[in-house]
Amino acid sequence: MAQQANWGETLAVKLDVGFLTDIFKLDSSTLDGPDKLEGTTDFVDITEYVQTININRGRNSQLDTFNAGTLNITADDRASSRAFDPLNTDSPWYQGTLGIAPRRKIEIYGGSAGTAAMYKGYVYDLNIEYDEPNLSTATILAVDALAQLSQTNLASFNPSQQLTSQRVEAILNRNEVSWATALRSIGTGVATCGTIAYEDNANTLQALQAVQIAENGRLFADREGLIQFDPRVTTSFGTAIATLGGTATSNIPIDALQTVYGAETVLNRISVQITGGTASSVANGTASQTEYGIKNLSLTDIPLVDDAAGSALAANLLNTFETPEVYFTEVGILVNRLTQAQQNQVAQFEIGDILAVNKTFHTGTPSSITQNVVIESIRRQITPSRHQVILGLGKIDLLLPFILDTSTLNDATYAIT
Secondary structure, eight states, X not given: OOXXXXXXXXXXXXEEOSSOXXXXXXXXXXXXSSOBSSOOOSXXXXXXXXXXXXXXXXXXXXXXXXXXXXXXXXXXXXTTTSTTOTTOTTSTTBSSSBXXXXXXXXXXXXXXXXXXXXXXXXXXXXXXXXXXXXXXXXXXXXXXXXXXXXXXXXXXXXXXXXXXXXXXXXXXXXXXXXXXXXXXXXXXXXSEEOOOXXXXXXXXXXXXXXXXXXXXXXXXXXXXXXXXXXXXXXXXXXXXXXXXXXXXXXXXXXXXXXXXXXXXXXXXXXXXEETTOSSOEEEEOHHHHHHHOOOEEEEEEEOBSSHXXXXXXXXXXXXXXXXXXXXXXXXXXXXXXXXXXXXXXXXXXXXXXXXXXXXXOSSSSSSEEEEEEEEEEEEEEEOSSOEXXXXXXXXXXXXXXXXXXXXXXXXXXXXXX
């Protein structure tokens, strides 16, 4: 059953064991009990046995691709009467073999009601550690949908010119991939892929990641387990969904905040070579190069339609990275400190969400700074005593709609929608 933690949050860990777990059985099930005549679910609730949960999703920087998100759980196997142990044929999840097997689904929920999905993935590994005389601990490692895609290869095909989002759909639709449409959320891209000859046995995930680079967007598995493709966004008319830090009672309190500022954040010569091309499209930030020296980023074999598209990608990256900025890169949140409403907000945070982060200072000027940021990674560390969330942050510029007779002319914070 879902369990309420000592800080008030309700946690639930559900595991697919490969057979209907609530089917009505003669001489076993009770009338008016929870079992159904034909059964409804393959999932069992293992929350009561779980000791620690570690979730790691996202990427290290906005120039990276996304690796598979991981889940690591430790459970008390002795308390479960060795239900997790594949050597135990008396396990309630044993039907010829143990139902906890690679590719079985596993789901983590949180928030005040234990219904906000924080991770959905697939069992990758199960290890049992025996500590004599009779202790045993189960460790479950799971991976998300990106890992599933990394285990498939494409048959050779030659798609025609199409938007990056259409290329993602085309790859996922391939018979050798056959990724269900219900398990994807694809935003419309702004860049165009060219006619590319994909070789036989090309890795599916690597092909998708190349499209992500061409778009300068995001391709990841979200907390609901969907493959999500986000288009290129460096400025947005959106608003922050929550404010972290600061003194307002409605703000979500933070425990740690990191910033970065230095030459390592500067890129002022961007070169992009498209697939099949011989020359690179180069964007130079001459003023930045004079001030900070030349800092190069070279992208090759990018599946864009032509050099003009390569130039547009180079210019987009240059605009983002040619000037060093002090920006918040990581923030820590202790869920134990939060109200129920805030627990729900934090449980539902997703990669790509826009936040406002406020830092107040006891000395110096200004006394406080607020920055708009975008979530690029989410790490969760849950033990019996605490739930720590660490968010990796990226840069984003929020714009306000220009309103006649109201907005200020020549103010870069306003734009026409």
